[in-house]
Amino acid sequence: MEQKQFKAESKRLLDMMIHSIYTHKEIFLRELISNASDAIDKLYFKSLTDDKVGLAKDDFAIWISADKDSRTLKITDNGIGMTAEELENNLGTIANSGSLKFKTENKLDEDNQIIGQFGVGFYSAFMVAKKVTVITKAYGSDVAYRWESEGVDGYTISEDDKASVGTEIILELLDDTDDEKYGEFLDTYRLKGLITKYSDYIRFPIKMEVTHSRPVEQSEEDKEAGKSPEFEEYIEIETLNSMVPLWKKSKSELKEEDYKHFYTEKFYDYNEPLKYSHVVNEGVPSYNALLYIPSKAPYDFYSKEFEKGLQLYSNGVLIMDKCADLLPDYFCFVKGLVDSEDLSLNISREMLQHDRQLKVIAKSIEKTVSSELKKMLKNDRENYEKFWNEFGVQLKFGVYSGYGMNKDKLQDLLLFTSSQGKLVTLDEYVTAMPEDQKFIYYATGESVARIEQLPQTELVKDKGFEILYLTDNVDEFALKMLMNYKEKEFKNVSSDDLGIENTEKQEEVKAKEEENADMLKSMADFLGESVSKVVLSKRLKSHPVCISSEGEITLEMEKVLNSMPGDQKVKAQRVLEINPDHEIFGKLTAVSSDSEKLGKYAKLLYTQALLIEGMPVENPVEFSNLICELM
Numbered sequence: 001m002e003q004k005q006f007k008a009e010s011k012r013l014l015d016m017m018i019h020s021i022y023t024h025k026e027i028f029l030r031e032l033i034s035n036a037s038d039a040i041d042k043l044y045f046k047s048l049t050d051d052k053v054g055l056a057k058d059d060f061a062i063w064i065s066a067d068k069d070s071r072t073l074k075i076t077d078n079g080i081g082m083t084a085e086e087l088e089n090n091l092g093t094i095a096n097s098g099s100l101k102f103k104t105e106n107k108l109d110e111d112n113q114i115i116g117q118f119g120v121g122f123y124s125a126f127m128v129a130k131k132v133t134v135i136t137k138a139y140g141s142d143v144a145y146r147w148e149s150e151g152v153d154g155y156t157i158s159e160d161d162k163a164s165v166g167t168e169i170i171l172e173l174l175d176d177t178d179d180e181k182y183g184e185f186l187d188t189y190r191l192k193g194l195i196t197k198y199s200d201y202i203r204f205p206i207k208m209e210v211t212h213s214r215p216v217e218q219s220e221e222d223k224e225a226g227k228s229p230e231f232e233e234y235i236e237i238e239t240l241n242s243m244v245p246l247w248k249k250s251k252s253e254l255k256e257e258d259y260k261h262f263y264t265e266k267f268y269d270y271n272e273p274l275k276y277s278h279v280v281n282e283g284v285p286s287y288n289a290l291l292y293i294p295s296k297a298p299y300d301f302y303s304k305e306f307e308k309g310l311q312l313y314s315n316g317v318l319i320m321d322k323c324a325d326l327l328p329d330y331f332c333f334v335k336g337l338v339d340s341e342d343l344s345l346n347i348s349r350e351m352l353q354h355d356r357q358l359k360v361i362a363k364s365i366e367k368t369v370s371s372e373l374k375k376m377l378k379n380d381r382e383n384y385e386k387f388w389n390e391f392g393v394q395l396k397f398g399v400y401s402g403y404g405m406n407k408d409k410l411q412d413l414l415l416f417t418s419s420q421g422k423l424v425t426l427d428e429y430v431t432a433m434p435e436d437q438k439f440i441y442y443a444t445g446e447s448v449a450r451i452e453q454l455p456q457t458e459l460v461k462d463k464g465f466e467i468l469y470l471t472d473n474v475d476e477f478a479l480k481m482l483m484n485y486k487e488k489e490f491k492n493v494s495s496d497d498l499g500i501e502n503t504e505k506q507e508e509v510k511a512k513e514e515e516n517a518d519m520l521k522s523m524a525d526f527l528g529e530s531v532s533k534v535v536l537s538k539r540l541k542s543h544p545v546c547i548s549s550e551g552e553i554t555l556e557m558e559k560v561l562n563s564m565p566g567d568q569k570v571k572a573q574r575v576l577e578i579n580p581d582h583e584i585f586g587k588l589t590a591v592s593s594d595s596e597k598l599g600k601y602a603k604l605l606y607t608q609a610l611l612i613e614g615m616p617v618e619n620p621v622e623f624s625n626l627i628c629e630l631m
């Protein structure tokens, strides 16, 4: 029999296929079952108008059988089959287009137009098999054919005596190696697992003969004698797939429990989801989706191991377990799946991410998640706050990242702890602002308790203005990105001009500052690099000192940026503020002529301010000695 060669390009593609396109060898089964299902689809469709097919819907099935002795796995369908010509065209040429332009494997990855021309799922069988045999009889044909191949070397086609219409694919599995145990694909349990994982929702039953054992009925005598029963084996035909996916059922058929149960089973979460949404989109591309917001962040959520993504199905067949491109990073907490009939299945189903349709679906999913969150915020505040506590930081990152390109979409989903002791949205904050309040005030620190004690908050609080307490590292960066909300600018309570200082007081402080300019200057000199200047404070009421910053980088940003890996450290320009109404000011002016003492006081006050701010003390030993000395 003549051995035919695969076309030259096919050879390379096959080689690539086996070694690099798919990352998981186990997907060969999904590919072969999908092909079988497609073939059945075609014949089933014919049977609707053609009595000669002679099969009813329930007769159609895919059969799996494994034989450990011969190390063979068989996938059989009673679908449309292939003629000799089809065998040649479909399985003899991997890439049957003459206009092949691809040059490198990478090129394949980029150029979706080219990839779209190939159907190569069948060849994934060679990832696990040393020999593949296809015995097939096409509907309407009298002759059956046998196609055999041991991989890149080529294939043979000969006649066969298969009686019924359909296709049988026989894989002779590769020998086990230290790393790869191909024999596992003969194991009933493993096969069942793969079918539930990848092909559960194939519309036709996937059947397998499964051997069980049961105790043999005992005679009364044996029972009385207490003999242990003997066991016999029996064979049962099991259907391994559930066939109708939940997301394809009509919403009216389904109850809340169905969705929740599905979630806990499918996504291995003990906790019920906080919210779910069943999307049926009949537009183009059409798709169904089930989306869930978990009630708890997974244990690895804030680690590098966490992978975002939704399961992606094409017409009920699982294509990808975590399709990252379906979710923007700021919605990475969403779990669920998408099923569409309109995705172009191409060279590798794992390369789908470059698909244009997929991008359209991703956009539409993003909109759904966003509007579900808005609804929850409006109608179910308690659950929204739970959600916020688990995942809110992601949304703040979303505002900040990409140079703020998503800030408009996300700003109304943000919550902040406020000085009123509750979580507020920016809209709630602005709506509650008294008429004479110009800014949205915020204060930063490592905890709410810590911020509450900051001297800088005094003046704003005294005016009765609400303050947003920012405790997450990303917070201030996110606000900087927002710049303003409903035309109200954000203002750090530590910043220079809070817009509420009364002018009389300002004049008074200014006059005092001029009077004591020399003293303040020499204090700043003593502190050297540590501060950019020493001033008299317009904001402090009861506290003696505080530290504020001037310029772009605030103290909080300095803390955050310097805690990140990397050698480049930043430094905020610190300003030491002294309360001119505090006793301490009198003490300072009294010693102002004693430059040594003034220097010591300056250092003491500066360190005190650092402590209040929660910043590290630059020289703890010197500080401790100074205190003892002055006592």
Ligand code: ADP
Residues within 6 Å of the ligand: 031, 035, 036, 039, 077, 079, 080, 081, 082, 090, 091, 118, 119, 120, 121, 122, 123, 167, 345
């Ligand atoms: P794809 O399924 O992506 O088109 P494959 O390489 O998996 O690519 O299959 C190539 C072609 O071979 C299919 O399009 C189909 O026409 C044919 N084929 C594969 N398996 C079967 C089968 N079980 N029954 C009938 N035709 C099949």
